[in-house]
Amino acid sequence: ETGVTQTPRHLVMGMTNKKSLKCEQHLGHNAMYWYKQSAKKPLELMFVYNFKEQTENNSVPSRFSPECPNSSHLFLHLHTLQPEDSALYLCASSPPVGESEKLFFGSGTQLSVL
C-alpha cells in the first residue's frame, strides 16, 4: 500500500463510452500526476497538478480531460477513446513540484478500449 489509491483497477470500454478514472492520495502531498504506460515505451507524463493548478499538459489529446478538485483527489475523464489508448494509467503524487521530488505511484488502471 503506497498511500495512493486508484479505481477502478481494470476498465474495458467502447470507443463511444464515457468513463472516469479516480485517484486519491493520503500522503499529504501537493502534486499529483497522470502517467500512461504502454508496452515497450517509457512512462509518458500526461498531466501535472501542483496545489490543484494544472502545471503540465504534455500535448495530450482532448479526449482525456483531467480534473483536480483538491490536493488529495485527481480524476481522468475519458470520452471517445481509440484502441491505441489502451494502456496502464498510473496516478502518482509527490511533495510540491520543483523540489526534485520522488513519486509515489498508485496501482494503476488497466484500460482496454474496444
Add this chain to the structure above:
Amino acid sequence: GQQVMQIPQYQHVQEGEDFTTYCNSSTTLSNIQWYKQRPGGHPVFLIQLVKSGEVKKQKRLTFQFGEAKKNSSLHITATQTTDVGTYFCAGYTGANSKLTFGKGITLSVRP
C-alpha cells in the same frame, strides 16, 4: 529534448549471478532516481542520487551516479528470484524540470 536511455530493455540471468545495468542521459542531470516495477505491479521508488560520483547501497543493490552527472548504474550482487521486475531510471535536469523516465530494463532470473 532531454532523453534518458536504458539499453538493453531485457536481460536474463541465472540466480546467483551479478547484474549491472546503466542509464545514460543526453543532458546533465541535477539528480537521478531509480524505480522498480514488479510484474503486474506499479513503479516503486528505490533511491535518489544527487551528488557527482555518489554511491548508495541497499542490501544487495548498489547505485552510482557518474562524475559528470550524465549516467548512473545499478548493480545487483548475487541475484535472487525476488529481483525480477523492470528497473527504471528517471532524471531531473534542474529546478522545476520534468522527471524524464527511461524505457526501463526488465530483469528475469532463472532459478
